[in-house]
Amino acid sequence: MAYSDKVIDHYNHPRNVGSLPKEDPNVGTGLVGAPECGDVMKLQMKINPETQVIEEAKFKTFGCGSAIASSSLATEWVKGKTVDEALAIQNTDIVRELSLPPVKIHCSVLAEDAIKAAIVDWKKKKGVETPATQSSATHD
Amino acid sequence: MAIQLPIYMDNHATTPVDPRVLEAMLPYFGEKFGNAASRNHSFGWTAEEAVENARGQIARLINATPKEIIFTSGATESNNLAIKGAAEMYREKGNHIITQVTEHKAVLDTCKRLEKYGFEVTYLPVEKDGRINLDDLRRAITPKTILISIMYANNEIGVVQPIAEIGKIAKEKGIFFHVDGVQAVGKIPVDVQKDNIDLLSVSAHKIYGPKGCGALYVRRRNPRVQLSAIIDGGGHERGMRSGTLNVPGIVGLGKACELCQNEMAQESEQLRRLRERLKEEIFSQLDEVYVNGSMIHRLPHNLNISFAFVEGESLLMGINDVAVSSGSACTSATLEPSYVLKALGVGEDLAHTSIRFGLGRFNTEEEVDYVVSRVVETVRRLRELSPLYEMAKEGIDLSKMNWKAS
Numbered sequence: 001m002a003y004s005d006k007v008i009d010h011y012n013h014p015r016n017v018g019s020l021p022k023e024d025p026n027v028g029t030g031l032v033g034a035p036e037c038g039d040v041m042k043l044q045m046k047i048n049p050e051t052q053v054i055e056e057a058k059f060k061t062f063g064c065g066s067a068i069a070s071s072s073l074a075t076e077w078v079k080g081k082t083v084d085e086a087l088a089i090q091n092t093d094i095v096r097e098l099s100l101p102p103v104k105i106h107c108s109v110l111a112e113d114a115i116k117a118a119i120v121d122w123k124k125k126k127g128v129e130t131p132a133t134q135s136s137a138t139h140d
Numbered sequence: 141m142a143i144q145l146p147i148y149m150d151n152h153a154t155t156p157v158d159p160r161v162l163e164a165m166l167p168y169f170g171e172k173f174g175n176a177a178s179r180n181h182s183f184g185w186t187a188e189e190a191v192e193n194a195r196g197q198i199a200r201l202i203n204a205t206p207k208e209i210i211f212t213s214g215a216t217e218s219n220n221l222a223i224k225g226a227a228e229m230y231r232e233k234g235n236h237i238i239t240q241v242t243e244h245k246a247v248l249d250t251c252k253r254l255e256k257y258g259f260e261v262t263y264l265p266v267e268k269d270g271r272i273n274l275d276d277l278r279r280a281i282t283p284k285t286i287l288i289s290i291m292y293a294n295n296e297i298g299v300v301q302p303i304a305e306i307g308k309i310a311k312e313k314g315i316f317f318h319v320d321g322v323q324a325v326g327k328i329p330v331d332v333q334k335d336n337i338d339l340l341s342v343s344a345h346k347i348y349g350p351k352g353c354g355a356l357y358v359r360r361r362n363p364r365v366q367l368s369a370i371i372d373g374g375g376h377e378r379g380m381r382s383g384t385l386n387v388p389g390i391v392g393l394g395k396a397c398e399l400c401q402n403e404m405a406q407e408s409e410q411l412r413r414l415r416e417r418l419k420e421e422i423f424s425q426l427d428e429v430y431v432n433g434s435m436i437h438r439l440p441h442n443l444n445i446s447f448a449f450v451e452g453e454s455l456l457m458g459i460n461d462v463a464v465s466s467g468s469a470c471t472s473a474t475l476e477p478s479y480v481l482k483a484l485g486v487g488e489d490l491a492h493t494s495i496r497f498g499l500g501r502f503n504t505e506e507e508v509d510y511v512v513s514r515v516v517e518t519v520r521r522l523r524e525l526s527p528l529y530e531m532a533k534e535g536i537d538l539s540k541m542n543w544k545a546s
Binding site for chain 1: 449450451453454457458468477487488489492524525526527528529530538541542543544
């Protein structure tokens with residue numbers, strides 16, 4: 001399979017790799033996907049409670065090159081955005097930016113889910129009621 | 141010696157044509173272009189002589205007689221001809237076929253088609269090491285069983301089945317025994333007499349011969365096996381496979397068999413040494429790596445490893461100057477991870493992280509060392525990127541997680 005130059009660039013130079021402290025009240029963590037499916041994304045954001053601006057974003061991804069690129073791109077995009085702006089990011093935007101082929105669309109869906117899951121987690125910490133759109137994996 | 145990139149280490153998929161094979165073939169693309177079925181002029185005789193010579197070369201490699209070799213377009217056709225041909229020919233005798241779950245699709249899908257036509261097929265499971273259980277086989281046999289089809293060695297994990305034991309059981313019960321020998325013939329000793337094999341599929345391009353050429357061994361005595369043709373026409377190959385013979389391809393297959401026979405002992409030792417080096421180096425430098433399938437009953441040139449927490453396709457992307465293959469779903473058209481690994485009981489999480497190394501005649505120690513360094517470096521880098529590796533290091537039991545797959 002041929003990858004687009006942008007996917008290769010993100011794979012070779014992933015942006016914002018790492019972890020933020022899970023317990024920090026201003027950090028939202030999204031953990032989506034499953035090892036059995038070959039894709040797991042962890043996306044974390046540090047959000048300013050006053051301005052609702054995403055000041056920092058980090059990711060770690062288990063998955064193919066397109067999954068790594070989708071989550072790397074997602075961290076780039078959410079940084080500096082407000083929570084509402086980040087929620088408006090759609091998987092199709094990622095597909096377009098990375099020129100993902102049809103078999104890799106699920107990678108972009110997962111990245112969108114990860115953004116939403118991280119925000120849900122942050123809102124939960126803040127005690128804000130949200131409709132459960134996408135939530136993270138949990139430990140039994 | 142400097143290493144030439146990219147390095148080819150995917151010799152279960154195909155092999156490069158050996159220059160000596162190519163040399164033998166070339167005249168048959170040129171001045172020796174005759175049709176082997178032309179019986180009335182020297183062009184035909186020259187071609188026929190070359191074909192008969194190749195038949196002998198193949199027969200010698202597997203301890204058969206030249207008349208028992210039928211040429212085909214490749215092992216997929218050989219498998220189809222063996223199974224469909226025997227099923228149709230012996231339909232009156234019974235409608236039951238036994239095979240096993242890690243066969244190549246050329247066998248599995250052929251059996252599935254026969255099921256549509258009223259045949260019953262038993263797909264034996266495999267043990268954790270990738271081999272069938274002989275008691276399962278004995279129990280599966282019924283008075284209606286006409287054929288047992290079991291591969292000599294698996295194309296993904298290189299696991300060698302207990303062929304001689306299966307052959308013995310088949311013979312005792314009077315059931316024909318077909319073996320897909322694609323990965324084993326030319327690599328390890330295959331003897332149709334000793335193993336009681338009645339039908340054996342062979343491919344040229346897995347043994348440094350050309351693509352588009354294969355053979356089927358069809359036993360002629362003790363017992364004599366008859367097959368219904370699946371391709372009708374001019375009645376070539378004793379009526380079992382019509383169609384003008386691919387003379388250059390057949391010459392190449394013959395030459396490839398001869399080379400394998402002459403060099404197998406030395407070559408398999410060399411490959412085993414390289415494979416052990418590859419394995420030991422990887423295992424000494426990385427944690428959480430697992431071999432898939434038996435290390436004892438295994439082709440000398442195969443290594444199939446799961447690199448936990450690193451998805452296979454992303455690993456391939458990182459070692460893009462090395463040609464290997466992965467059991468990850470992302471590299472297949474179906475988005476399902478390897479059915480072979482699943483059959484062994486390898487979890488889907490680990491199946492997604494598997495890489496198949498297929499060493500070959502032209503690989504060197506320097507290449508193995510280079511591959512090791514690229515693999516180790518890429519696995520380490522991707523583990524730094526892997527949330528699963530991080531969680532495992534934190535002591536979280538990943539199997540107890542409640543994953544939210546989309």
